[in-house]
Amino acid sequence: MLRPRLRPRRPLLDPRPTPSARRPTTARGRWAGEDGGVSVPGSEPGLVDGLRQDLERAAFRVEHVEDVLGGVAAAALHREETVPALRATADALVGQDAQSRDVAALTRLFVLGAGAPRQAVDLALPSLRTAGAEQLGLVVAAGNGADDEVRARVDLRPYAAVDGHGEAHWWIASDLGEMATGGALRTDHVLGVGGASTTLAQVTVRDRRRRALDLGTGCGIQALHAARHTDHVTATDISARALAFARLNAALAGAELDLREGSMLEPVAGEAFDLVVSNPPFVITPRRPDVPAYEYRDGGRAGDDLVRDLVAGVGQVLAPGGVAQLLGNWEVRRGQEWHERVGEWLDASGLDGWVVQRELLDPAQYAETWIRDGGTTPERSPDEWAVRYGAWLDDFASRDVEAVGFGIVTLRRPSDERAAGSRLRRLEEVTGTVRQPLGPAVAASLAAQDWLAAHDDDALARTRLVVAPDVTEERYLTPGDPDPRVVLLRQGGGFGRAVQLGTATAGFVGACDGELEVGQIVAALGALLGVGADAVAAEVLPTARGLVADGLLLVP
Structure with missing residues (x-):
């Protein structure tokens, strides 16, 4: 199981998360034959x-x-x-x-x-x-x-991961990190596969697609994952060096990628894709000359503007039914909840939107994380550390930022025209352990949302539901009491959700074995509890819809 971390750190041998702070290293001396240059690999x-x-x-x-x-x-x-x-x-x-x-x-x-x-x-x-x-x-x-x-x-290492399509094994080339070089990263550093990259690969839906876009491909890892279930994959990056590494990695993997240089959506303007994935340069960095900007993580925009614009604008290249999935940071400003700001972005997109916040850091934690990520430490460069730390805090203070969130954004252009009120708009915080790969759970939830949108309560009442095989029930009783005080449904896979049920809803879920229609179960509970079917339906049906949306109840 993998919990995504804020920093796009590379795993050393496999996709497990690595420590959140870089350890100081000792710079090595030069050696005979070292040219001091940075390699751009070929792909002959x-x-x-x-x-x-x-x-x-x-x-x-x-x-x-x-x-x-x-x-x-x-x-x-x-x-x-x-x-x-x-x-x-x-x-x-x-x-x-x-x-x-x-x-x-x-x-x-x-x-x-x-x-x-x-x-x-x-x-x-x-x-x-x-x-x-x-x-x-x-x-x-x-x-x-x-x-x-x-x-x-260059760094060249084996890679192994499991996504919604199955196992993947490649060799991935990137720039040498500071563990190998003993020094801080160059601003044009090409990052290998980090925890954030693996998180995105595992959360991406993996059903068959015709055209996919990897926006900001870096070393090309998302494009390689997409190439396994997509007919044509386009990968873009503003860095020519990154594209050189992606070209080598694609050749090593035997994958055909359409690689294009350019910023954001410019290289694919006017085109449409069925899947867009992006681990964009989302880091919020002070725009000051004494603070280096790294191509792999800094988009050159103030605050969280890059992620905002990507969320609002990616619909321009989404085909009907197309899904976009990306990682991002967002600022939480004084007097505002995180979901209010990000919710405005979803509204501006005009798309179905689902945002899961996985982590929340205060400004000091965030500054420490990303200053260390560039190779600057208080032990090695105390003066430089203090200057950059202050720059980050000043930058956040200028916009009244109290925290920075990290999470996963899923957007979809509906295949049919829907009224604004019927669009999916979901913003939630899930900070606990999740069961990867999440891609199948995300795809199933999107399909369930479509089913729910097409079925009103009368249609739901005529449906037979079954409890998902990974769901268990927990009952908590006070010693000596015959009835439980708390009944929980717990999901074993996916997001690992736990849902507390009332008496009627617990009875309803217990009867969902595919034999009886929802309406029949509701009527029986109304008679058993002596409150009538309408009262039971008012309690049960909204919860049932939520359980279907989250995959705890299934439509056979």
Whole structure:
């Protein structure tokens, strides 16, 4: 189970969330053969084919990396502590098992950012070899000798995740992070797969689609997920470097992507898509020259304007029935609830809208999170830390911001014309653990909303409902009392909702086994409780609609 964190941090080997604060690192000295530049990888077909074959032959997969590292080192690496992993891979390099040696060499090189002997790299990449990896811009070698050190110029690691379409396994290239470089990130840094990226991939609906758009693709991870269930995928980014990484990752995965450079919706103006996904540069950053703006997270707008405009404007590229899903931050200003501000965005979109707030931080917490994310720490750069911290607090104070929310936005253009009052408009806070992947639950809820919109209470009364198989009932009694004081329905999957029921509603749900119509159950309860069917219907039917919308009751 994965709870999305505010920061788009990369998992070290798999999609589990990582600590919310970066640990300080010690800058490494320069080494012979290091050019100090930042690589933009190539994607020449012959070289990429050789790389793919070599990675497959070496079994450079999440599970094999963790086998080589062992449980202690793998757990430490998830905490961004590299010493145990460096020791484990050094031992494996001189071991007897050839596959472990290859996995260790690739892990040291591309995950840990440590050097590996040229001979070990050549053995791990027998088709590509060090020379081919240099041609692709993946490594730089200190020399041509067998023991000369080779270092990575990019991060390249196995990726494993489960979304609503099933399991996904790829290799994902991105820029080296500060764990490998020992320094702060460049402003044009291309981020790999972080917790936020994985959250979006798992919450996205995965039914078959004709055209999909990944807006702000970065390294291309959302586009790769979409390519598994979509006929044509367009991916855009304002960063040419990001598109170079996305091109390499698509080639490694054997996926065809239509990659376009440009800002926001400009590269796809006038087009229509059945699915739009976006992990946009949503971070709220002070617009000051002494505060760096990172392309992967900062959209160059004041406050939360970028997310607001995306929510309000994405309908321009949504086909009828099309769904847009994105992550975002929003400001909570003095005298206003979070859902009031975001609700205005939904109203401006003219679309069905569903927003789930997952996290809420005060301005100081938010500032600390994102200053550390860029590699600045009070331990390493106390003066710079203080200046940037103050800039964030001043920026929030200028707009009376008391908190910043993070969450998931789902928008849909209805396939038919509906009156404004019948549109889906739902804003809720779910901060507990959820069961991933959420995509199927989101898709089922959207379908249930359509069914409810098409069926009034009379039609509902003629329907047979069944309790979802993951739903359980909990009863809480005071010792000695024959009747429960509290009855809860608890959902095992999806959002893990818990719904408290009254006496009539609890009896109603208990009878929903598909045998009787809703109206028949209501009439029987009215007679049993001695209050009449109308009174029971007034209590039961609104709750029943909510339970259908949330997937606790199903229409067979």
